[in-house]
Every structure is written in structure tokens, then in C-alpha cells.
Amino acid sequence: xxxxxxxxxxxxxxxxxxxxxxxxxxxxxxxxxxxxxxxxxxxxxxxxxxxxxxxxxxxxxxxxxxxxxxxxxxxxxxxxxxxxxxxxxxxxxxxxxxxxxxxxxxxxxxxxxxxxxxxxxxxxxxxxxxxxxxxxxxxxxxxxxxxxxxxxxxxxxxxxxxxxxxxxxxxxxxxxxxxxxxxxxxxxxxxxxxxxxxxxxxxxxxxxxxxxxxxxxxxxxxxxxxxxxxxxxxxxxxxxxxxxxxxxxxxxxxxxxxxxxxxxxxxxxxxxxxxxxxxxxxxxxxxxxxxxxxxxxxxxxxxxxxxxxxxxxxxxxxxxxxxxxxxxxxxxxxxxxxxxxxxxxxxxxxxxxxxxxxxxxxxx
Amino acid sequence: xxxxxxxxxxxxxxxxxxxxxxxxxxxxxxxxxxxxxxxxxxxxxxxxxxxxxxxxxxxxxxxxxxxxxxxxxxxxxxxxxxxxxxxxxxxxxxxxxxxxxxxxxxxxxxxxxxxxxxxxxxxxxxxxxxxxxxxxxxxxxxxxxxxxxxxxxxxxxxxxxxxxxxxxxxxxxxxxxxxxxxxxxxxxxxxxxxxxxxxxxxxxxxxxxxxxxxxxxxxxxxxxxxxxxxxxxxxxxxxxxxxxxxxxxxxxxxxxxxxxxxxxxxxxxxxxxxxxxxxxxxxxxxxxxxxxxxxxxxxxxxxxxxxxxxxxxxxxxxxxxxxxxxxxxxxxxxxxxxxxxxxxxxxxxxxxxxxxxxxxxxxx
Ligand SMILES: Nc1ncnc2c1ncn2[C@@H]1O[C@H](COP(=O)(O)OP(=O)(O)OP(=O)(O)O)[C@@H](O)[C@H]1O
Ligand SMILES: Nc1ncnc2c1ncn2[C@@H]1O[C@H](COP(=O)(O)OP(=O)(O)OP(=O)(O)O)[C@@H](O)[C@H]1O
Ligand SMILES: [Mg+2]
Ligand SMILES: [Mg+2]
Numbered sequence: 001x002x003x004x005x006x007x008x009x010x011x012x013x014x015x016x017x018x019x020x021x022x023x024x025x026x027x028x029x030x031x032x033x034x035x036x037x038x039x040x041x042x043x044x045x046x047x048x049x050x051x052x053x054x055x056x057x058x059x060x061x062x063x064x065x066x067x068x069x070x071x072x073x074x075x076x077x078x079x080x081x082x083x084x085x086x087x088x089x090x091x092x093x094x095x096x097x098x099x100x101x102x103x104x105x106x107x108x109x110x111x112x113x114x115x116x117x118x119x120x121x122x123x124x125x126x127x128x129x130x131x132x133x134x135x136x137x138x139x140x141x142x143x144x145x146x147x148x149x150x151x152x153x154x155x156x157x158x159x160x161x162x163x164x165x166x167x168x169x170x171x172x173x174x175x176x177x178x179x180x181x182x183x184x185x186x187x188x189x190x191x192x193x194x195x196x197x198x199x200x201x202x203x204x205x206x207x208x209x210x211x212x213x214x215x216x217x218x219x220x221x222x223x224x225x226x227x228x229x230x231x232x233x234x235x236x237x238x239x240x241x242x243x244x245x246x247x248x249x250x251x252x253x254x255x256x257x258x259x260x261x262x263x264x265x266x267x268x269x270x271x272x273x274x275x276x277x278x279x280x281x282x283x284x285x286x287x288x289x290x291x292x293x294x295x296x297x298x299x300x301x302x303x304x305x306x307x308x309x310x311x312x313x314x315x316x317x318x319x320x321x322x323x324x325x326x327x328x329x330x331x332x333x334x335x336x337x338x339x340x341x342x343x344x345x346x347x348x349x350x351x352x353x354x355x356x357x358x359x360x361x362x363x364x
Numbered sequence: 365x366x367x368x369x370x371x372x373x374x375x376x377x378x379x380x381x382x383x384x385x386x387x388x389x390x391x392x393x394x395x396x397x398x399x400x401x402x403x404x405x406x407x408x409x410x411x412x413x414x415x416x417x418x419x420x421x422x423x424x425x426x427x428x429x430x431x432x433x434x435x436x437x438x439x440x441x442x443x444x445x446x447x448x449x450x451x452x453x454x455x456x457x458x459x460x461x462x463x464x465x466x467x468x469x470x471x472x473x474x475x476x477x478x479x480x481x482x483x484x485x486x487x488x489x490x491x492x493x494x495x496x497x498x499x500x501x502x503x504x505x506x507x508x509x510x511x512x513x514x515x516x517x518x519x520x521x522x523x524x525x526x527x528x529x530x531x532x533x534x535x536x537x538x539x540x541x542x543x544x545x546x547x548x549x550x551x552x553x554x555x556x557x558x559x560x561x562x563x564x565x566x567x568x569x570x571x572x573x574x575x576x577x578x579x580x581x582x583x584x585x586x587x588x589x590x591x592x593x594x595x596x597x598x599x600x601x602x603x604x605x606x607x608x609x610x611x612x613x614x615x616x617x618x619x620x621x622x623x624x625x626x627x628x629x630x631x632x633x634x635x636x637x638x639x640x641x642x643x644x645x646x647x648x649x650x651x652x653x654x655x656x657x658x659x660x661x662x663x664x665x666x667x668x669x670x671x672x673x674x675x676x677x678x679x680x681x682x683x684x685x686x687x688x689x690x691x692x693x694x695x696x697x698x699x700x701x702x703x704x705x706x707x708x709x710x711x712x713x714x715x716x717x718x719x720x721x722x723x724x725x726x727x728x
Pocket of ligand 1 (some may be wrong): 106107112113138140272311315316319320472609610
């Protein structure tokens with residue numbers, strides 16, 4: 001049988017993307033098919049460089065060609081990615097493909113830690129990542145990225161004063177912590193804080209990004225409203241710890257994102273500080289903050305459960321020292337990597353199935 | 365030598381209050397001296413029923429009388445208390461002797477837990493205690509007091525609609541959690557939240573209180589400003605955990621209270637979640653969140669270090685079950701009791717040495 005582009009495409013149209021539940025050809029993920037004698041080359045454009053199914057899809061493609069085209073052909077799939085977006089025609093930051101807000105309701109559950117590690121992990125996989133520290137009163141990002149003393153430049157771009165984000169570990173960062181002295185309290189009412197956030201969104205040179213992560217403060221107030229009223233948010237991630245008082249506040253955050261006027265898709269739930277295991281007792285799990293609360297909440301509200309992180313001293317140390325835990329080479333780093341891959345998948349699924357989020361009109 | 369009232373008072377004027385560093389007679393703490401043959405009666409009015417020095421002062425009084433009046437007299441000191449105040453002529457809530465705000469900057473460090481246990485412990489010692497949950501977006505007090513489904517009555521008092529606080533464990537409580545359904549997010553901008561707090565202060569029937577505790581939300585924004593602009597706060601307590609990102613935010617909270625226009629005395633610092641000790645390894649301390657950060661901070665800012673609480677699963681459980689840990693009978697309860705006594709002392713010292721806090725004018 002002659003090897004034709006058509007036969008190759010037909011063969012590849014039997015391969016499904018397990019997340020998007022359609023075949024690769026319909027999904028427009030196959031490019032640059034070429035035949036050179038016995039050798040078949042083509043490119044598979046995945047929806048994210050952090051795709052955990054990359055190897056599986058690659059093998060599926062090779063197997064499909066062997067089955068449908070010929071057993072003795074040589075198959076050379078070139079695995080690449082182009083992060084999907086629903087924001088290509090957005091009026092503000094159209095070159096930012098996905099805006100993802102990380103919230104919790106409750107304070108101190110690990111939003112900033114999760115955000116920092118997600119950002120680094122996504123960047124490590126090859127994505128272009130930015131991070132807005134939207135916690136104006138308790139900015140943690142400068143410490144967590146070891147750049148507390150950096151000061152962003154301001155440049156005139158197209159006649160507008162524009163903040164140039166700080167770059168650290170390949171991630172573009174902005175935080176009020178770069179603009180005010182660390183020991184000074186920023187004692188501001190909501191409108192001042194909101195206008196800082198608006199500047200971080202509109203007056204900052206984000207360039208092209210695959211993912212812009214927003215580290216939210218606790219609560220459901222000015223910053224949250226200003227965010228969704230300034231720029232439509234692709235999706236949100238809920239971080240919670242397992243205890244009742246944290247779950248109660250997580251429900252409030254979920255309730256906020258689900259409000260009909262706000263309507264930001266919830267991409268996943270992370271349970272943090274799930275249990276503690278002392279080095280001397282590796283088989284023991286101490287459920288200091290309770291057990292299973294995150295999983296139950298995700299079931300109750302039908303939100304994908306994208307990860308569970310134990311309470312590990314090195315995670316806290318990494319935060320304080322400014323070298324995110326995912327940059328090390330251990331099980332904790334692997335767990336954060338898995339988390340980032342699961343989130344990236346949920347973004348792709350969301351983009352395949354839902355329209356662009358709408359900007360929220362003034363609700364109060 | 366004849367036993368006279370004068371000789372008794374002279375003897376008691378050699379006894380110092382170790383905190384206030386003056387003698388009991390000058391401090392006006394001796395009342396109702398009477399002599400009945402060989403028996404001497406008098407009342408010692410301490411500055412707080414939670415006074416940890418009660419027994420010591422009693423012994424000092426007995427010894428002073430034996431030394432200066434006669435070895436063979438019988439001494440019957442009646443130890444009582446009258447909580448001091450600088451607020452007796454305040455325009456708002458003059459019958460509330462002390463208003464104490466518990467803040468942290470950072471979220472999730474244990475403000476609500478510490479506040480709940482302080483409240484119960486002060487009430488157990490005999491004080492009249494009220495508690496305002498000023499966390500409008502993440503109210504924890506209803507859960508921590510097991511009264512999530514209570515609904516406060518509203519009564520007309522002097523022609524004004526007045527909220528009657530919920531009473532639990534002898535403490536008067538108010539929280540937004542009593543007024544809104546638990547699963548509903550309160551998505552409000554600052555002014556709405558501030559007006560709720562104002563109602564909790566001005567339109568609530570607090571009656572006579574020795575201590576009104578205010579459980580603050582994280583941050584340094586609308587609620588904090590509204591509080592100090594609505595009612596002068598006697599003093600504040602800073603709760604922190606030991607890690608760098610928490611200390612950074614605690615510094616911001618300290619900075620806020622110390623701002624010249626705000627100027628709320630800081631009564632003490634509590635380090636929470638200091639270390640974890642598994643039951644199986646009672647000699648081990650795991651400093652998950654770092655070591656010694658609270659102590660260092662208190663030295664740096666010259667704030668009394670009033671307590672260190674370890675990370676204990678039963679504290680979290682007590683919070684979730686609504687029975688504050690101090691109500692049990694164990695070392696954790698004792699530690700919270702000691703904390704409340706140290707705070708009560710600091711309130712008395714503050715009242716003896718400083719004038720009433722001034723109401724803050726609009727600063728922004
Ligand atoms: N899994 C974990 N194990 C150990 N420490 C952790 C873990 N997750 C977070 N921490 C630590 O707990 C503290 C709180 O985490 P973090 O600051 O990320 O929470 P947050 O939700 O952003 O808090 P806030 O509401 O104040 O913004 C930090 O010191 C962080 O290093
Ligand atoms: N010493 C402790 N040991 C164990 N758990 C604790 C301890 N202190 C507080 N907790 C638990 O930690 C969680 C956070 O505490 P809490 O809600 O009191 O903090 P907070 O500062 O009021 O948080 P927020 O900023 O959200 O208001 C709660 O589940 C509480 O039960
Ligand atoms: Mg944070
Ligand atoms: Mg609280």
C-alpha cells in the first residue's frame with residue numbers, strides 16, 4: 001500500500017485526546033505531515049507544554065500508523081504545543097492566553113505557595129508565565145521568589161508609562177512588595193488597593209504569555225471584584241486546608257466564582273497541608289488539620305480535585321528562602337509538577353468546551 | 365501596740381503591685397479595712413480577675429501585716445477585682461472598659477483561635493467578656509463557638525433598633541455569620557463591610573463589659589481603619605507564626621498600629637503553631653514553620669511576648685467542634701489560661717500608664 005498523507009491523516013484520526021475526547025485530526029492538532037520513502041514525519045501540537053499525556057499520545061500515534069498504514073514504516077512524531085486560549089480577541093491583554101486566579105476564602109491555606117510553585121513548574125515545562133501578586137496588604141511573592149529588593153522599571157511604551165515586571169526563574173512578576181518598603185504597612189481602603197491591581201493588569205508590560213496567574217488575597221471583597229470587573233478570568237483554582245473553618249471559607253470563594261454575574265469557571269481544587277509525616281516515623285500521617293475535607297468539598301461542588309499536598313517543612317523553608325519547592329529534585333517537587341500538569345489539562349479542557357469568560361459589570 | 369486602721373494601711377503601703385510598680389495603697393487597691401479584736405479584715409481590689417499574681421499579692425499582704433502590725437494577728441484579706449479602664453467617659457460604649465483588637469497581617473495564623481480562647485478564659489476567671497468577629501468575609505467565630513445557626517434578636521432600645529448579641533459560654537458574640545447563610549459568599553466592597561462592623565459596635569447591646577475582644581481579618585485595610593475611626597481601641601494583640609512570610613505581615617500590622625495617626629498600644633505578641641510534637645515522640649519538636657521568629661519580632665519591636673502555642677491537633681479540633689480548647693483540662697488549656705492572664709496584666713499596665721486611646725480622624 002502506498003504511503004500517502006491522506007492515509008496518515010486517516011490513521012491519526014483514530015487517535016483520541018483523552019482529555020478533550022475528540023480525535024487529534026478534528027482537534028487540528030496534526031501539522032506538517034510529510035513522507036520520505038519509508039519515513040513518516042508529522043507534528044503533534046498539544047494544548048500545553050505541561051501535558052502529562054505527551055508520551056501516551058505519542059505512542060498512540062505511532063501505534064495507529066503501524067496499524068493502519070504499515071507495520072514496517074518508521075514514524076517520527078514531533079511533539080510540540082501551542083497553549084489554547086479563548087482570549088485572542090480580548091480588548092485587554094489579548095496576547096495573554098489564559099488568566100488563572102488562585103483563591104481560597106480563608107487566609108494562610110497556601111494560595112501563594114501553590115501559585116509560586118505552579119508558576120515555576122509551568123515555566124519549567126516550557127510555557128511563558130506571568131504572576132500578579134494581588135495581595136496588596138500581605139504580599140508574599142517577593143519573598144517566595146527571593147527578589148524582595150527588586151524595583152521594577154517604568155518605561156514609556158506607546159506614550160503610556162508602563163511597569164516592566166521583575167523576571168525571576170523565567171517568570172514575570174509584579175507585586176506591591178516591589179513598590180513599597182517591606183516594613184511599611186500599606187493601610188489603604190479598597191479603592192486604593194483596587195487601583196494598584198488595575199495598574200498591575202493594564203499598565204504592565206506582560207507581552208505574550210501562556211498563563212498569567214493571579215495570587216489572590218483571602219476574602220471575597222474589593223480585589224476580587226476589581227479583578228473580574230477589569231479583566232475576564234479564564235478560570236480559578238481553589239486552595240483549601242482540610243478543616244471545617246477553612247472549608248467554610250472555601251465554599252464562600254466557590255460561591256463567589258459561581259455567582260451568575262461573576263461566573264468564572266473553577267478549574268480545580270487543591271487540598272494543602274493535608275497531613276504531616278515526621279522523618280522518624282515515615283509510615284505515620286498526622287492529620288493535624290483534619291482528613292479528607294478537600295476531596296469531599298470537590299465532590300460536593302463537582303470541581304476537579306487536582307492535588308493534595310502534605311504539610312512538609314521543606315515547602316515552608318522553600319517559601320521563606322525564595323527557591324520554590326518545585327525547583328528541587330524530590331517527591332515534593334514531583335507532586336507540584338503533577339499539580340501543574342493537572343491544572344494545564346483543566347485549562348485546555350475548559351478552553352475546548354467553554355466560551356470566553358465575560359467581563360463582570362459593576363455589581364456593587 | 366494597738367491595732368489601728370492607720371497601722372494596717374501603713375503596713376499595706378509596703379506591698380507593691382509588681383506589674384504597676386507602686387504600692388497597693390497609692391494604687392487605691394485597699395478597701396474596707398476593719399479590725400475586730402485580733403482579726404484584721406480588708407479587701408484588695410485587683411485590676412483584673414485574671415490576675416496571675418493574686419496569690420502572691422495576698423501572701424505579701426499577710427506578711428506585711430505580720431511584720432509591721434504584729435506577729436499574732438489574724439489576717440483575712442478579701443481578694444476581689446475591678447477591671448481598670450481609660451474609657452469611662454468615652455462617648456461610645458462607656459460601659460465597655462477595654463477594647464482589645466487581635467490582628468496579624470497574615471491570614472491563617474490563629475487570630476480567631478487565640479481570640480476565642482482568650483475570651484473564654486477571661487470569662488472563666490470572672491470577667492464580663494464580649495467578642496466582635498470583624499472578619500466579614502471569613503467569619504470563624506460562629507463555628508468556633510458552636511453557634512452557627514443562631515440568629516440574634518433585634519430589639520428597639522431607646523427608640524433605636526439594637527442587635528442583641530448571642531451568648532455562648534458566658535460570652536456575648538456578634539458575627540456576620542449570624543446574619544447571612546453560611547454557604548453564601550458575602551461579596552462586598554469595603555464600605556459595606558465597614559458599615560456592618562459599625563453596626564456591631566454602635567447598634568449592638570453590649571451592656572457592661574470588662575473586655576470587648578475584636579477578631580480582625582487579615583490585612584490592613586477597610587475594617588482596620590473603620591475600627592479605629594469608629595471607636596478608640598484600648599490595645600492590640602499581634603498573633604504570628606514563626607516563618608518569614610508571616611513575620612513580614614506581622615510587621616505590617618505592628619506598623620499600622622504604631623502609625624502616629626492610629627497609635628493603638630500593642631499589648632503583646634503571641635507566637636502560634638510554634639512546633640509540632642507527635643504523641644509517639646514526646647521529646648521531639650518539629651519546627652515546621654520555623655523557630656523563634658515570634659520572640660525575635662517581639663524583641664525587635666519591644667512588644668511584650670505573652671505566649672507561645674505549639675501546633676496541636678486538639679486545638680484545631682476544638683475550633684472545628686466549637687468547644688474552645690481552654691475549656692478542657694489539659695496542658696493546652698493551661699497555656700491558653702496563662703496567655704489570658706498575661707494579656708489581662710498588660711491591659712492593667714497599659715491603663716495605669718497611658719491615657720485613653722484617641723479616636724482616629726479620617727486618614728483615607
Ligand atoms: N504544604 C505545606 N507544607 C508546609 N508549609 C506550607 C505548605 N503550604 C504552605 N506552607 C507555608 O504556610 C504558610 C502559609 O502559606 P501561604 O503564604 O502560601 O498561604 P496563603 O493562603 O497565601 O496566605 P495569605 O492568606 O496570608 O495570603 C507559608 O509560610 C508557607 O510557606
Ligand atoms: N496552635 C494551633 N494548633 C493547631 N491548630 C491551630 C492552632 N492555632 C490555630 N489552629 C487552626 O488553624 C486554623 C487557622 O486558625 P484561625 O482560623 O484561628 O486563624 P486566623 O488567623 O483567624 O485565620 P484568618 O486569617 O482566615 O481569619 C484553624 O483551623 C485553627 O483551628
Ligand atoms: Mg498569600
Ligand atoms: Mg480568623
